[in-house]
Amino acid sequence: MGRSIQLGKLFGIPFKLHYSWFLIFIFITVILSYAYYPEVTNGSWSTAAYWGLGVLTSLLFFASVVVHELSHSAVAIRGGMPVKSITLFFFGGVAQITKEATKPTTELKMAIAGPLASIALAGLYYGIFWISSGFNEYLAVLCWWLALINGMLAVFNMIPGFPLDGGRVFRSIVWLVTGNYMRATRIATMAGRGVAYLFILGGIVLLFLPEWRFNGLWFLFLGFLLYSAATTSYRQAVLLDALRGFTAQDVMTRDPPLVPRNLTIRELIQRRFLPTSSQFFLVVEGESVGGLLTLRRIKGIPRDEWDITTVGQAMTPVEKLKVVRPSDDALEVLQRMDEESLNEIAVAGGGRVIGVVVRESLIRFAQSLQGLRR
Ligand SMILES: [Zn+2]
Incomplete structure (x- = not known):
């Protein structure tokens, strides 16, 4: 994947930042420091506090994405699939696992590990929010947002559109039932495209509602992204399957x-x-x-x-x-x-x-x- 810089290694896995990561980092920091935090605290803090907390939140958000990807990676490595690298980019993270799972159960565990980690993080941050909300407002608002975003990360990734985690879970279940990897991939890809069409259709509908117009654009963007990801992953799966067993x-x-x-x-x-x-x-x-x-x-x-x-x-x-x-x-x-x-x-x-x-x-x-x- 395109241009990225390597930061170092995490548990022996090369860890990289894609250039688009910097854009989204700035975007999230600005939204939080300029709009979200002032709104939830009625503007009662200093500007420095808002920006300091904004940067810290963005960093912790990306750390959460890394934990999500590391969870996929840990299961992959235990299942005998080497992980080439973890890259953070515009949309989150991706762990490059160089082999496809050879058993549906391995793929199921690997796919679900990420969303489970995100749910666990959401629970952890919610716990800290709950404990701190009485005495430390900074910690409380920070943890509330991180609980929310990790929960959203888990939900978004569990959308059953291949190649998202949910789509992979779906594929592994079909694979388990049919015993046929390619058929499962075909069905999961079709489901992925179906979800993409729903997003696009939903986006078009929202465009006609004045108050939802911005969300409509988001839905359209996600729909097209999902569609092209499903198509690319399918082509790759077909290619990988064809070459299996050849030297x-x-x-x-x-x-x-x-x-x-x-x-x-x-x-x-x-x-x-x-x-x-x-x-x-x-x-x-x-x-x-x-x-x-x-x-x-x-x-x-x-x-x-x-x-x-x-x-x-x-x-x-x-x-x-x-x-x-x-x-x-x-x-x-x-x-x-x-x-x-x-x-x-x-x-x-x-x-x-x-x-x-x-x-x-x-x-x-x-x-x-x-x-x-x-
Ligand atoms: Zn994931």
Whole structure:
């Protein structure tokens, strides 16, 4: 997911902030300090107190989101699914879990852990509000808002629209009943789209009511967001399912053409590329592989330098090549390529490059598998 900065690690999981997080942080702080807190306290505090409490509340709100995501992550890790990172962004948080659950019960526990954590936090903050409301107004209003927002977080996430937590809970139950992961995903996606349509329809209705117009816009926004999330998650689930059980060795292009390193780019294009139309070449020096040269890389070299640039100068040297093992899961290879924005990755076994996985051909491979299963 786009641009984010890594802050550090939480229980060994990289913790990141997406740039959009700063916008929503400022937004919430301003709403609280400028409007909400002055209203509930009849403007009886100093400006500094409002802003101080506003910033503190925003920070605690995001800490609550982190606790929610950590709960998903803890269950995932216990279920043998590694968590790549937790990112906070505009809309809350997301824990990147690199494997899909293989059992419906695991997915059920993992999906429900987040909302349960939010409910627990809501209860905790409500308790502190209840205790402090007699003697500390600052603590009381702070905890009241945090109890409310955590409760809302739990409720919103439990909307049965896949890929929200509630949608995942729904999918795992259908999966449990039908025993069929893809069918469950299809049904959950349909339900997710249904919920999205309801939001959009509700939004349109609200737009006609003068006092609710602003909420109508919110509903429309959420509806479109849910719809596109459901569609994206479905496509991804289909792709993941198709690649399940395949390894890097199964999906790589074998025996890439070999070229000597002192060949110029023009010679390579004329003598080797045009006859084979291969997307990449292994550059050799005697017996050993010196590096990998891709067509994509060649396209980046100005044409008037083709006569003076050798293959050896343009290649990615073998020590800088991104490499996977032949037995690695095809899925993990794809995820790694996505994360590191790679278009191709070398497959090395027994100390030498035996093939190359190209992103487009991997996707095409998965798509044709889907076609076979229909
Ligand atoms: Zn969640």
